[in-house]
Amino acid sequence: MLQKARKFCTVLFSRKIVLVSALVILFFAICAIASPLMAPCDPYEQDLSRRLEGVSSEHWLGTDQLGRDLYSRIVYGSRVAFMVGILAVIAAAVMGCAIGLVSGYFGGWVDQVLMRLMEAQMSIPPLILALALVAVFGRSIPMLIFVLGVSAIPNFARMMRGQVLSVREMDYVAASRIRGNSNTATMVRHILPNCISPIIVIMTQSIGGSILAEASMSFLGAGIVPPTASWGAMVNDGYSYIYDAPLFALAPGVAIILLVLAFNIFGDGLRDALDPRLRGAL
Amino acid sequence: MGENLLELRGLQTVFHTREGLVRAVDDVSLSVQPGEIIGIVGESGSGKSVSMMSMIKLISMPPGEIVKGEAIFEGQDILRYEQKSPELQRIRGGGISMIFQEPMTSLNPVMTIGQQIEESILLHLKYTKAQARARAIELLGMVGIPDPESRIDHYPNQFSGGMRQRVMIAMAISCNPKLLIADEATTALDVTTQEQILNLLRDIVRQTNMALIIITHNLSIIARYAQRIYVMYAGNIAEQGRSEELFYHPSHPYTMGLLRAIPRLDSDKSARLLSIPGAPLNPAQKTGCCPFAPRCPYAVDRCRQPVMPTPQIYSDTHRAACWFRREELHGGLALEKAHTHPVADKPLLEVRQLCKYFPVTKGITRRKVGDVKALDHVSFTIRQGETFGLVGESGCGKTTLAKTLLRLYDATSGEIIFKGQNIAPLKERHLRELRREVQFIFQDPYGSLDPRQTAGNVVGEAVRVHHLAKTRKEYERRIDELFTAVGLDPALKNRAPHEFSGGQRQRLCIASALASDPSFIICDEPISALDVSIQSQILNLLIDLQAERNLTYLFIAHDLSVVRHVSDRIMVMYLGTVMEIAPWQDLYEHPLHPYTKALLSAIPVPDPVVEANRPSAPIIGEVPSLINRPSGCVFHNRCPYATERCKKEFPPLQEVNEDHIVACFEWEKLI
Known part of the structure; x- marks a missing residue:
């Protein structure tokens, strides 16, 4: 088992860019988990006499319009990014996989109904849907997670359904039914574990998308409630001062780009490493 | 030279x-x-x-x-x-x-x-x-x-x-x-x-x-x-x-x-x-x-x-x-007597007029435009303790028949009487007993084992599903027994299926089929995906297990010489219909259906002299697709004995000798 994991990692990290993106993710993850240790200042402490300052030894990336330390706010912002990004994707994956599994396994009218529902949801632009839901239910982090999660369900449902359709025809699924397993047991024990690896890949890739969506929502003022630090809201605050203090808008923007890119590249790397056809080539 | x-x-x-x-x-x-x-x-x-x-x-x-x-x-x-x-x-x-x-x-x-x-x-x-x-x-x-x-x-x-x-x-x-x-x-x-x-x-x-x-x-x-x-x-x-x-x-x-x-x-x-x-x-x-x-x-x-x-x-x-x-080089290999198995006169499985049609649909409204008759009025009886061979070329309905008997497919019409009960109309939740009694061995030992489960889990699954072991210890002991019964080392039970060779995987499949203590096992081409030197090991294992456990087999294969070796009676199918059913000797010595005869002459024998002297009468053409099934007798367009009647009428199954059933109008020409 250990040997297998080592072999997998060798293949996964054989491309340097995947290793770099893993390190970026790791860095932001440490920031999120150990924010107080990583941040030199209190991200909420205002000092109006030191507004919009540039880089200094005290404030590594300068300060914002209220004199708060920008670097510390970015460190704390990673908490929101990770929490919303990961939880939203998990929520979407759980609901989407359940729908896809049932839809693919039973087929027939169940499949028709569920897939038409998914298509109906996909026909509404996700950001508009999320904005509408926030407008109805109000702004909060759990609300944001729920909203972003719901809008990502169809991706997972469709992916899962496709996987199930191919795995369902395998002999071992028939074997499970012949042994007397119920439909539920067959699905959970034999189909789900064999469909999971592409799901993990799109989960990783979706985290990037989710972080971006959270940033967009916060940028539009429909996301995180101030004063909580959020990268999207910081970009929004900063862009009015883009000529006076360019770092104020740029630094959180770069953080967003780095983390989203890292998740996407890492997801691609995972996909390649899990794909048996590419595994031999590497 | x-x-x-x-x-x-x-x-x-x-x-x-x-x-x-x-x-x-x-x-x-x-x-x-x-x-x-x-x-x-x-x-x-x-x-x-x-x-x-x-x-x-x-x-x-x-x-x-x-x-x-x-x-x-x-x-x-x-x-x-x-x-x-x-x-x-x-x-x-x-x-x-x-x-x-x-x-x-x-x-x-x-x-x-x-x-x-x-x-x-x-x-x-x-x-x-x-x-x-x-x-x-x-x-x-x-x-x-x-x-x-x-x-x-x-x-x-x-x-x-x-x-x-x-x-x-x-x-x-x-x-x-x-x-x-x-x-x-x-x-x-x-x-x-x-x-x-x-x-x-x-x-x-x-x-x-x-x-x-x-x-x-x-x-x-x-x-x-x-x-x-x-x-x-x-x-x-x-x-x-x-x-x-x-x-x-x-x-x-x-x-x-x-x-x-x-x-x-x-x-x-x-x-x-x-x-x-x-x-x-x-x-x-x-x-x-x-x-x-x-x-x-x-x-x-x-x-x-x-x-x-x-x-x-x-x-x-x-x-x-x-x-x-x-x-x-001598000694070392001695011929052994094969195990014999008693055959009771009592039927274990009786199939009457079984049909399985798959609808052909067309357009986005999925309008039904016809049927693919994968099984067309198939009838036969399998006796307790016997090995019933089923042969036929691709598209003859071998696998469809197996899956219908297992109720993985629902029959379109007809009866499947297993141990006196018609199982064809039963609902899935009433099939529990059937699922314990009837097991299946797949052709492809690579596709039939869940790659994410350990070997022991695969074998033991039926034991758990049917609650056949009361304690953890009893469960483990049962798995060990099953491994030993099929000639595998129980120490391998924590390995993943891909760590086993093809022959070992097929042994695992057999072990998992035996786990629920079934009385009837359907073997669908159990050896055709294996290497030649492994095939005989698996055949011998199946024969031994039958004698030890009093099993009844439905043995499906396209290879007539393999079927001959294991079967007591043999059924020949072609395009979803039964052509001939006979005890193995009768079938090989006096085939009464032109198709059986053609199949037999097409099988090569590993002996150059026998091969050189054998009359080679290859049948013409190929197995047609099920979608364009010929009318009347489905074999008439390839049959050297076909008459006008064969093109119009479907010959019924008739018992011409004791235990020898054939679906042909012209069978007397073959005697």
Whole structure:
């Protein structure tokens, strides 16, 4: 088992860019988990006499319009990014996989109904849907997670359904039914574990998308409630001062780009490493 | 002996893999003369294809590497040429041509067959477009494609499997190659089609003086065709000789084992098949000693020293890579009596007028436009304790029948009476008892084991589902028992299925089928995906288990000699209908249905003399698709005895002798 994991990692990290993106993710993850240790200042402490300052030894990336330390706010912002990004994707994956599994396994009218529902949801632009839901239910982090999660369900449902359709025809699924397993047991024990690896890949890739969506929502003022630090809201605050203090808008923007890119590249790397056809080539 | 067309000398091909160096072809020497048919026989991984592929550098390099050797083709060493050199390209296709196993994937689906044949003609011969087309039409006629002038503009999907293989042959011989290599060219085809294709190849060789190399895993099919045979094992040539020498005086323990392990149409059924123990050697694990030594019943210490045996020479053509002469090899293998099993008169399973139709739908409204009759009024009875054989070619409904009996498919109409109860109309939740009593063994041991479960979990699943063990300890003990019963070491139970070899996987499948203590097991081609030397092990295991556990089998296969070996009574199916049901002796000695007769004559026997004297009466045509089933008797368009009546009426099943049922109006003509 250990040997297998080592072999997998060798293949996964054989491309340097995947290793770099893993390190970026790791860095932001440490920031999120150990924010107080990583941040030199209190991200909420205002000092109006030191507004919009540039880089200094005290404030590594300068300060914002209220004199708060920008670097510390970015460190704390990673908490929101990770929490919303990961939880939203998990929520979407759980609901989407359940729908896809049932839809693919039973087929027939169940499949028709569920897939038409998914298509109906996909026909509404996700950001508009999320904005509408926030407008109805109000702004909060759990609300944001729920909203972003719901809008990502169809991706997972469709992916899962496709996987199930191919795995369902395998002999071992028939074997499970012949042994007397119920439909539920067959699905959970034999189909789900064999469909999971592409799901993990799109989960990783979706985290990037989710972080971006959270940033967009916060940028539009429909996301995180101030004063909580959020990268999207910081970009929004900063862009009015883009000529006076360019770092104020740029630094959180770069953080967003780095983390989203890292998740996407890492997801691609995972996909390649899990794909048996590419595994031999590497 | 004349001039050799091709001579391989000491060819050695290795593959550099993560697991280490794999010596796929190890010091192989062989020769082919013009107009000669030779056979290369070996199991998977024996290096039979790789040696041919590396000769014309069709292996991927790296990881492959041709370490040493010469391949003299028409006087020049073709191994000297670079992989992409113009010389080698001229030889591929022009001098040496190949036909592959899969006729379904080796043709390009978006080009007409004419374009594909012309392509290689234009590439190698200096023909104009019009000449190339004329040549292509001539070739299609030569390979027996009716109406070549119009068929030339058809696409591959408009041809059946056998016809596609004919197109492949036309393409391969289009540039008058000197040597044609047929790599398992008939393996994917039905028995009756296989015979047609091999006959065609032989006729082409006779007409054109081309040499032919048949690569196959099946010793029987080359007995009729090959003049000389090379037997390969783990990258080495184990034995070579003229076909009579090899079949009558096998001199390598591996060849002897293979010949004794194949059930034959004329073998003694009461004797147990002799099987070669163990599994084929993975060439990655070669140590330099005789590769067969670990499985050889005669092996002595000397065989395990890291020196390859010097071949024993029996004649100019016949030699075997063994330390011993064949006279010294005796004992070790004795014929054993096969287990017998009592058959009760009581029926266990009765099937009455069973039909399974799949609807054919059209358009987005999914309007039903017709039915594919996969099973059409099938009736038979299986008695308690017997082995009921079921044979037929592809599309005859073998697997559909099995899946309908298991209620994986719902029957369209008819009754399935198992132990006195009609199970056809039962709802899924009432099938629990059936799921315990009836089990299934799949053809493909690679697809039927869940790759994410351990071997022990797979085997024990039925025990858990049916609550057959009360405690954890009892459960573990039961799994151990099951492993032992199928000849596997219980210590392996925590491994994943992919860590087992094909034969071991099939044993796992059998163990998991036995787990619920069933009384009836359906075996769907349980050995056809396995290596030849493993097949007899699995057959023996199934026969032993039947005697020990009082099992009833429905044994499905396309290979009549295998079915004959295990079955008490046999049913022959064709296009979803029953043709004939008879006790095995009656069926093989006095077949009363023209189709049964044709099937029997198409089966090759591993014996060149028997083969030469056997009347060969190949049936015409191929198995039609189920969508265009012929009216009346479904066999009438291929049947030499067909009358007007056969085209209109469907012959009912009638019992003509005791226990001998046949669906034919003209059966009396066959007596």
